[in-house]
Amino acid sequence: MIYVEKLLQVVNRIERLNIVSMHQMRRRVNNLTKPLGSLGRLEEIAVRLAGITGSVEPSVDNKAIIVMCGDHGVVQEGVSAYPQEVTGLMMANFIRQGAAVNVLAHQAGAEVHVVDIGTLLTDLPEGVVQRKVRPGTANMAKGPAMTKEEAVAALHVGIDTAYELADKGIEVIGLGEMGIGNTTPSSAMTAVFTNHPVEQITGKGSGINDEALAAKTKVIEQAIQVNRPNPGDAVDVLAKVGGLEIAGLVGVILGAAARRVPVVIDGVITGAAALAACRIEPRCQDYLFASHLSVEPAHRIVLDELGLKPVLYLDMRLGEGTGAALALPVIESALQLVAKMATFEDLGIPSPAPEEDEFGFAVQ
Ligand SMILES: O=C(O)c1ccc[n+]([C@@H]2O[C@H](COP(=O)([O-])O)[C@@H](O)[C@H]2O)c1
Numbered sequence: 001m002i003y004v005e006k007l008l009q010v011v012n013r014i015e016r017l018n019i020v021s022m023h024q025m026r027r028r029v030n031n032l033t034k035p036l037g038s039l040g041r042l043e044e045i046a047v048r049l050a051g052i053t054g055s056v057e058p059s060v061d062n063k064a065i066i067v068m069c070g071d072h073g074v075v076q077e078g079v080s081a082y083p084q085e086v087t088g089l090m091m092a093n094f095i096r097q098g099a100a101v102n103v104l105a106h107q108a109g110a111e112v113h114v115v116d117i118g119t120l121l122t123d124l125p126e127g128v129v130q131r132k133v134r135p136g137t138a139n140m141a142k143g144p145a146m147t148k149e150e151a152v153a154a155l156h157v158g159i160d161t162a163y164e165l166a167d168k169g170i171e172v173i174g175l176g177e178m179g180i181g182n183t184t185p186s187s188a189m190t191a192v193f194t195n196h197p198v199e200q201i202t203g204k205g206s207g208i209n210d211e212a213l214a215a216k217t218k219v220i221e222q223a224i225q226v227n228r229p230n231p232g233d234a235v236d237v238l239a240k241v242g243g244l245e246i247a248g249l250v251g252v253i254l255g256a257a258a259r260r261v262p263v264v265i266d267g268v269i270t271g272a273a274a275l276a277a278c279r280i281e282p283r284c285q286d287y288l289f290a291s292h293l294s295v296e297p298a299h300r301i302v303l304d305e306l307g308l309k310p311v312l313y314l315d316m317r318l319g320e321g322t323g324a325a326l327a328l329p330v331i332e333s334a335l336q337l338v339a340k341m342a343t344f345e346d347l348g349i350p351s352p353a354p355e356e357d358e359f360g361f362a363v364q
């Protein structure tokens with residue numbers, strides 16, 4: 001019960017964007033020495049970051065990527081092309097800086113935090129944050145993946161992680177995950193939340209063949225039928241057909257939004273987490289940026305549902321936070337332009353930009 005109260009406190013702390021800061025940022029952007037609107041979506045990014053942070057000089061200098069790791073009982077049903085041990089092996093790889101996300105995060109100047117929230121690994125490599133709620137989920141094709149209490153505990157791991165990073169001055173959080181089998185719960189959650197047919201939503205994940213895809217689709221349909229998750233209760237959906245790392249990511253989003261820290265989502269798994277977070281508290285939506293569009297069909301459905309446009313289109317389907325790491329420098333560029341470009345006033349000439357409405361948008 002105490003746990004649920006804490007969750008409510010965090011959710012209640014999530015505020016609307018700061019309209020005054022957005023207006024001031026729009027004005028500044030409109031006065032930069034360029035044709036009005038010519039920096040396209042970079043302008044929208046700068047304006048939204050002003051709204052999130054409540055500052056006309058926001059910073060995303062201090063960046064972190066959280067890689068939540070968990071295992072999935074549903075792998076027993078043959079839904080993945082890879083064995084379950086890969087989750088643990090990749091966790092070790094993150095620590096030795098050998099994974100794709102390490103390379104890309106290093107390039108972006110982002111820290112990588114690897115959290116074991118629910119893998120089967122018992123002997124954790126040094127450097128992994130140990131926050132195991134339980135060792136892997138149960139097989140959701142046969143019953144609930146976890147209890148509601150476990151789902152709430154996982155949400156709190158995410159909230160705590162976001163708060164810890166906010167406390168130490170992290171200004172933007174990229175979401176990443178590792179969990180063999182986790183495209184299965186992600187597709188199930190997306191189907192339940194959006195009511196799209198499972199067949200339209202399910203993809204090949206890390207690389208199964210057509211036959212296995214047909215079987216995976218059936219497993220997801222069965223999991224939904226067996227568990228009957230309530231689409232109006234995101235915690236119920238997470239517990240019945242979700243995953244520990246997915247619930248952890250939902251917590252990260254809630255915690256980051258409560259602390260006014262922007263969140264960059266990655267592929268289909270972090271997307272399903274974003275959908276759940278927005279079902280818990282719709283204001284979360286304002287704090288989210290979509291880094292890229294994954295090959296997994298559920299990802300497009302999630303981003304459409306959340307009204308998010310991806311920064312990059314690279315046909316990736318890796319996860320780990322790789323897309324988030326790639327988009328961070330683009331987001332940072334938006335702020336660099338605002339901070340460093342000259343304005344028309346700097347040149348001593350009045351802005352040739354058209355009149356603005358009360359929100360600072362051009363009146364044509
Ligand atoms: O980010 C994505 O969109 C994405 C798409 C397909 C696969 N993945 C990654 O691959 C793993 C899940 O794939 P699977 O086929 O085992 O469900 C998991 O570790 C994810 O990080 C990630």
Ligand SMILES: Cc1cc2nc[nH]c2cc1C
Binds near residue numbers: 206
């Ligand atoms: C090798 C490997 C690396 C991954 N990283 C994220 N998901 C993954 C799945 C596999 C199989």
